[in-house]
Amino acid sequence: MQSQITTSYKVAVIGAGAAGLVAARELRREGHQVVVFERNSTIGGTWVYDTATESDPLGVDPSRTIVHTSLYDSLRTNLPREVMGFLDYPFLPKDVKQRDSRRFPGHREVLHYLEDFMSEFELTELIRFETQVIHVGLLKEEEQQVGKWLVRSRGKDRIVEDDEVYNAVVVCNGHYSVPRVAEIPGIGVWPGKQIHSHNYRVPDPFCKKVVVLIGSSASACDISRDIAKVAKEVHVASRSITSETPTKPVGYNNLWMHSMIKSAHDDGTLVFQDGSSVLVDVILHCTGYKYDFPFLETANIVTVDDNRVGPLYEHVFPPSLAPWLSFIGLPWKVVPFPLCELQSKWVAGILSGRISLPSQEEMMSNVEAFYAKLEAAGMPKRYTHNMASYQFEYDDWLAARCPCAPIEEWRKQMYAATSKNKVIQPETYRDEWEDHNWLLQAHKDFHQYMS
Numbered sequence: 001m002q003s004q005i006t007t008s009y010k011v012a013v014i015g016a017g018a019a020g021l022v023a024a025r026e027l028r029r030e031g032h033q034v035v036v037f038e039r040n041s042t043i044g045g046t047w048v049y050d051t052a053t054e055s056d057p058l059g060v061d062p063s064r065t066i067v068h069t070s071l072y073d074s075l076r077t078n079l080p081r082e083v084m085g086f087l088d089y090p091f092l093p094k095d096v097k098q099r100d101s102r103r104f105p106g107h108r109e110v111l112h113y114l115e116d117f118m119s120e121f122e123l124t125e126l127i128r129f130e131t132q133v134i135h136v137g138l139l140k141e142e143e144q145q146v147g148k149w150l151v152r153s154r155g156k157d158r159i160v161e162d163d164e165v166y167n168a169v170v171v172c173n174g175h176y177s178v179p180r181v182a183e184i185p186g187i188g189v190w191p192g193k194q195i196h197s198h199n200y201r202v203p204d205p206f207c208k209k210v211v212v213l214i215g216s217s218a219s220a221c222d223i224s225r226d227i228a229k230v231a232k233e234v235h236v237a238s239r240s241i242t243s244e245t246p247t248k249p250v251g252y253n254n255l256w257m258h259s260m261i262k263s264a265h266d267d268g269t270l271v272f273q274d275g276s277s278v279l280v281d282v283i284l285h286c287t288g289y290k291y292d293f294p295f296l297e298t299a300n301i302v303t304v305d306d307n308r309v310g311p312l313y314e315h316v317f318p319p320s321l322a323p324w325l326s327f328i329g330l331p332w333k334v335v336p337f338p339l340c341e342l343q344s345k346w347v348a349g350i351l352s353g354r355i356s357l358p359s360q361e362e363m364m365s366n367v368e369a370f371y372a373k374l375e376a377a378g379m380p381k382r383y384t385h386n387m388a389s390y391q392f393e394y395d396d397w398l399a400a401r402c403p404c405a406p407i408e409e410w411r412k413q414m415y416a417a418t419s420k421n422k423v424i425q426p427e428t429y430r431d432e433w434e435d436h437n438w439l440l441q442a443h444k445d446f447h448q449y450m451s
């Protein structure tokens with residue numbers, strides 16, 4: 001599997017969020033020449049909170065002003081920091097007095113951590129800020145063996161475009177910025193306001209309003225509680241709720257949980273599948289996001305179909321373009337930072353020739369077998385990158401290829417304990433926990449990375 005001769009390539013990384021930063025570090029460690037393109041003026045992607053929202057609150061108008069982040073002001077991480085951090089750079093509070101040292105810190109602490117990561121590994125020099133990639137396309141076919149991509153970018157002034165040639169492109173542009181919106185029968189005549197959680201920041205605009213929030217994700221749970229503090233009524237509609245009557249979570253007198261919305265009407269009411277109906281001011285869609293690669297031109301080799309990015313071998317390489325094109329961080333329902341780190345190590349090692357890939361045909365049949373398995377299980381295409389049930393197996397598979405240590409047992413156990421705690425006490429799981437044994441184990445482990 002491992003070969004000794006290594007090669008250095010010119011690699012373009014698109015995006016300087018968590019994925020792009022760790023990809024840059026791993027690619028450079030492996031000896032490649034790396035340029036990171038970042039359209040924002042700072043690193044951090046999702047973790048750069050912005051009070052601004054998009055011009056279309058629902059996020060469907062293609063000509064809307066774009067805001068990258070989907071963070072809301074009150075957001076605290078939904079993973080304990082020990083689990084969330086990169087494998088060899090623990091997410092520890094640096095300065096307990098100045099920083100947010102909680103185990104589930106607020107979003108600003110995550111941005112500080114990524115800034116620390118950037119400084120520690122001297123990544124700033126690799127990043128071209130305020131430089132948006134607007135086109136990535138293959139050069140002539142005969143040159144493809146060694147990978148030849150045209151990367152066109154646009155700088156700060158938004159006028160001058162720059163064309164450059166790279167051997168490989170690593171896509172790290174994130175997938176929590178382009179809203180997916182729920183389809184509701186009758187919504188065309190419904191007179192109320194609609195907004196996607198991408199454009200939710202603070203609860204104030206919902207003061208004294210009747211709000212229906214659609215979704216069951218971590219964001220839906222947080223935002224419904226945030227809004228319930230000021231709204232007249234909050235009704236959460238979710239596919240995962242099947243009860244025949246609305247239920248109220250303990251501790252709230254203005255929050256109800258419902259089955260999905262059945263229909264919307266021109267008098268402002270929404271009818272739920274549980275038979276109840278409510279006169280509603282605002283619908284808040286917490287219904288997730290679309291994968292989107294507006295800059296990528298692969299003559300349809302890579303497509304996005306119902307949120308399946310494919311065909312991709314192990315969610316990273318399109319077989320016929322491997323290893324010259326790769327995607328970091330596509331899986332969801334995962335612990336993203338360590339997963340991106342392992343994917344990046346794998347990509348970097350494959351590019352240098354230290355790690356081998358199966359043949360194109362083998363990769364393709366692996367992808368087809370995976371799709372057939374999903375279909376046989378009745379899984380919609382949009383769940384292709386949902387790794388809820390096997391993320392750590394996937395991580396360990398990557399680690400074995402690299403090769404490097406598998407995910408620590410304490411991290412797996414702590415993740416499982418947090419997931420359970422979240423269900424049992426959704427209001428307090430961030431401040432009350434019982435995984436002290438695993439916490440001790442984690443801190444013991446972290447010693448090896450502290451100088």
Ligand code: FAD
Nearest residue numbers: 015017018019038039045046077078132133173174176329
């Ligand atoms: P991003 O952080 O989105 O970064 C992508 C970068 O690419 C951005 O900087 C963007 O400006 C840049 N970019 C995009 N297009 C271009 C282009 N054409 N040219 C140049 N640059 C470009 N994860 C956790 O681990 N714990 C949590 O508690 C957690 N909570 C979350 C809460 C919310 C509301 C959301 C939306 C996500 C949460 N996540 C959480 C997941 C989070 O997205 C990941 O932790 C991580 O930030 C993903 O990093 P990324 O680099 O893949 O994408």
